[in-house]
Amino acid sequence: MRLRTMIGLVLAALLIPLTAPASQAETRAAAFDPNPTISGPGVPAPHYAQGARGVYAPNYLPGCPYQRVCVAVLDYQDDRINTWKIWDLYQCGKYSLNDWRSRGWIRNNQSGSAVAVRMNSASTPLTPSHPVANQWRDVDWEPAWYFKPC
Template sequence: MRTKRSFLGTVGTVTLVLASALTSGTAQAASSATSAASPTTSPAVHSELLPAGSGIVCSSGNFCASVWDPNAGRFRVFYFYNCARYSLSNWNEWGEAKNSQTGGAVARIYGSSGNELASYPADGGVYAVNWGPVYSIRNC
């Protein structure tokens, strides 16, 4: 025996299937558009998330830099100890820098063409930094 389907029932089923496909596609696009990569360095250095509402803490011998981590929803602080030049990835927001190195080491940040953007003396001061134009750090 053959089942008869109504025209309106078929149209309703097709409409629901299409609406479901469009909704899931839109949700996937929205979630991928809002996910951003966490900030990193190369070579890698020790980093940790700052507790909500706290400022940068930097132990002796380090140049420390904090930047917003969109995946964690908090600031992440990076501890640069070994003397080197470090490339930055996904450092897109404002943050802080503090130079607690010893021996008068001066930390410098550089732009895309290798031009020096700023320098930070080992004075223990906390400096506001726009990390957006910064491509690398040399901590000594």
């Protein structure tokens, strides 16, 4: 009987450290971390903007260079921060969007009547389109598979 009790205590002691890291892993798993990417003609390296959770993103998103369309997608989010991955697109063409989830932003700083368009998996344009307006506009990236800046 005494041996069984000791074995039970040893097993219990071994299980306690195993459950503590699991609860920490569950906390980390609650973070939103999709790692979005884009591919297409002349894709520049992304840059990032970070702000406190609950702060309206355009308050900390950067400007968009002239003659470019800037797109921002949520790259990481936890209970404290939002991190946006941003691309400044300057070449016309069709871009593929991978792991672009949730809502995001488009800033069309081209000239003239250039319109940026999101497209679904069948390459059908999604509404609304995004005419030239040098300000960040809220967009739903969830149905978009492709993007044409002009």
